[in-house]
Amino acid sequence: MTWVAVVIAGGVGALARYGVIGFVQARTRDPRPWGTFVVNVTGAAVLGLVVGIAPGGWWVVPITVGFLGGYSTFSTWMVETIYLAEGGGAAAVRSGLLNLVGTLGAGLIAAAAGYLIGTWL
Amino acid sequence: MAVLVGGGLGAGARFGVSLIIPSAILGTFIVNVLGAGALGYVLARLRLAGRSRSVTVPLLGVGFLGAFTTFSSLAVQLVEGPFLLSLAYGVASLAAGILAVMMGLTLGRRT
Secondary structure: OHHHHHHHHHHHHHHHHHHHHHHHHHOOOOOOOHHHHHHHHHHHHHHHHHHHHOOOOOOHHHHHHHHHHHHOOOHHHHHHHHHHHOOOHHHHHHHHHHHHHHHHHHHHHHHHHHHHHHHHO | OHHHHHHHHHHHHHHHHHHHOOOHHHHHHHHHHHHHHHHHHHHHHHHHOOOOOOOHHHHHHHHHHHHHOOOHHHHHHHHHOOHHHHHHHHHHHHHHHHHHHHHHHHHHHOO
16 A cells, blocks of 8 residues: 555656756756756755654655656656766866766755754744 | 655665665665666667657656665665764765766667
8 A cells, every 4th residue: 555655646746857957947047957956955855854854654655655756757867967077178077076966965964954943844 | 656666666666675685874875886787778778769758768867776776765765874884885886876877878878
């Protein structure tokens, strides 16, 4: 039963990611992958918050593993990093590294902030 | 619709891996590296075949592999863990993820 809920929530999370990335990319002329950055940082913040609150209930695994796992993505982040770094010399490599370190750094801060807020609530 | 279906199956598969692999960190590491490599392969393959607009992209790429891998769990696990473990886990995830994508792209671009 949990499995079914994870599949449904994961599908909705993936769809939300698709929507948010489209929304963000349509609002910036910057070719860098801001959409993926936004979903990953917000997903990390909300998961941190939920883990900090540590609620009980049948819906926790579908929301954390399903929705937030489906909403945030590692594979797209990695592929976009390589695309940024590919075939353009030192500036391109710097751009890829910035995407890698910037997303990780912002994600860690977001997760820690969400967690701290969650433990206070 | 393809994103919804692919994403649901990807999240379900990741949940399945988490039931099989007892360590949460190892499970996340495995799905992330596998998913990143597979996404590189699929995208390179489709581009080579001139099928970058096919339904495979939203179904398998954005949906399944996007949802199979996860950033939120990685970030929270890194914040929660002891410093040295998190350092090793973080560096290993990024290095293996990048390496997997490069391998996937290279394999996918072979004619």
